[in-house]
Amino acid sequence: MRVFVCLGNVPDTTTKVKFTENNSVFDNTGVQWVINPWDELALTRAMELKEDSGSSVEKVTVITVGTKSAEPTIRKALAIGADDAIRINAEPTDAYDVAAKLAGVLKNEDIGFVMCGIESCDYNGSAVGGMLSEFLNLPSVSSVSGIEVKGEKVSVSRTIDGGKEIISIDTPFVAIVQKGISIEPRIPAMRGIMMARKKPLNVVEVPDTEVLTSHKSFELPQPKPPCKIVNPENVKELFDLLQNEAKVL
């Protein structure tokens, strides 16, 4: 079966965020772009499943909505091991529009399952995976922290409050994944980087889709008052502050 991993191209997590045009647009000058952390974990798990001879996963495709500027991130995913990539040529706007575009392409593909990260670390919508599954009219499981494939049979583990559930599900479906799906993301090796240059990166166009939200303005958090430093010889003072000033004990 073929597994699709949706990739978000996001600012590196240590980026100092700034805004332009009267605080209405994210300023991407000097920003380092990376694969969204959860998508990287999803890709890592997809590669493990492909390498496992007991699983029927035989091809891993990454798919992104993005302009040409997203290609270094896509090449990185190919270097990690994806077999091929699809770039839907459009500026990603809101989650609804991105999910509609992904669905526009994926509805014509023979899907084993699709993996999406739980959240993107830019706009934190936690939305694309769920929206995509509804556009495709496929079952979905979210909070997925494990996927096992034995031959054609797939089971996923879903994190619930205080534990987890094991769910059996028929393909095709959409898995919305979080930590646990894999722990350490794979990093590309030299050989992978060489091979990635020759792997297919297909650029496709899709018809315009609808955008239902727009960003009006951004603000940065208020600076915090400085930390009150308590003498390590007087731990009681910390306790008193928590009890009488903060009133949290």
Added chain:
Amino acid sequence: MAVLVFTENWDGKFKKLSFELVSYAQKVAEKLNVPVVALSIGEVAEDELKKLGDYGADKILSVTNEYLKTLDNQMYTKVISEVAQKENAKVILFSHNNTGKALAPRLSVKLKAALGSGLIDLPSVADLFTVHKKVFTGKAFVTMELNSDIKVLTLSQNSFKLISSDNNATIEEYLTDIQESDIKTKVTSTDKETGKLLLTDAEIVVSGGRGMKSPDNWGPIEELAELLGAATACSRPVSDEGWRPHEEHTGQTGKIIAPNLYIAAGISGAIQHLAGISSAKYLVAINTDPDAPIFEAADYGIVGDVHKILPELISIVKESKL
């Protein structure tokens, strides 16, 4: 017209976040001058359902279909959208937790409704319908406009206070025709610890980082947590190393929490860690390095060795008989 609120239950009981959400619904409904309809799926006793009225629900719809005992995103979405249409709901609300994140995006597509997720306060409904939320994992806020007739919103936990009401809500059963064959996700086993205080629900959290040095040193963290009625947490490398379970990992790639008090012991305060705790009301740092970035984010700090400070703090708490 109505505001529809999906109230999740845990083994037949609601939690504080359910009541926060209904309180929020009450205020949204007030702005729109419409009633609040709460929808509950699963076996919940009448006494428990009635509690939703205490926070502002006008009408409570209860669905007890036997095939909806475990969460199936597709069928839950189908039921919620049927109810939304029947009640002519203009705004549909969820908590921004695992279940809300699973259902709200699906419903948004089904109803062609704009989604505002992870909100931290009430929407503004004047000329434009705008919502306010954190973006870039807590590094900024955005005001977002939702341009559709129906809106789906998810509310961040611990960001709205409880507001009581003396509504005497009516309770009605809502019947659906969901069949066994409609359910495509089959739960084959469940492994769940009951009675344990969950990190996302805790008002106080005691958390340890790599500065704790070894998994064998977690005794004081657990003891302090026990004394304060707190949950325990940790930084990512600690869970990656297997010192602590993954459920405890807080931060950008782990849990995002909003307790009243977060005590960080031996945690440097990397930006990805802070992303998970920036909504904590008070942050305490204990760290040997006075230049550790955690002190820039903390409200109170002690420059000192966790192995000395934590046991002292424990005896002070014990003496105070909190």
